[in-house]
């Protein structure tokens with residue numbers, strides 16, 4: 811038996827002020843989208859903003875449901891919207907901000923496993939990496955150059 815070590819890579823950005831002005835605008839869109847979340851059950855709000863290769867910015871937030879599993883995460887709301895309405899455009903960047911409704915959060919919140927799998931599908935489809943930036947409400951931002959850093963051993967069409 812041999813052990814395999816898997817390495818992954820993220821960049822840590824100390825605050826939103828360290829982003830370029832274009833990236834800061836996009837993170838602010840994710841923050842604004844977070845405030846539109848419909849999250850009466852978890853009271854945990856997530857906002858996401860996507861930059862397409864034509865410059866268009868799309869936004870989404872988590873949408874919950876009394877039948878809990880029928881709700882959807884912000885990342886999938888926005889990425890499925892992109893796939894449904896702009897199928898021929900590439901997704902260049904994804905910005906995420908998340909926190910409980912009643913307090914600020916300094917810990918960067920990564921997309922959940924199901925969202926990572928969904929983002930992976932579009933990265934493979936467009937054959938171009940998606941940059942992913944995620945944060946709480948303030949403080950550090952983590953940046954990944956590709957979904958692949960967040961989902962080692964990912965399942966995609968090559969596995970079928």
Ligand code: THU
Pocket residue numbers: 849852854855856871872873874881882883884885920921922925
């Ligand atoms: N949520 C997201 O929107 N994105 C994630 O990646 C993780 C969780 C939402 C789902 C649910 O509405 C709330 O946060 C609590 O799990």
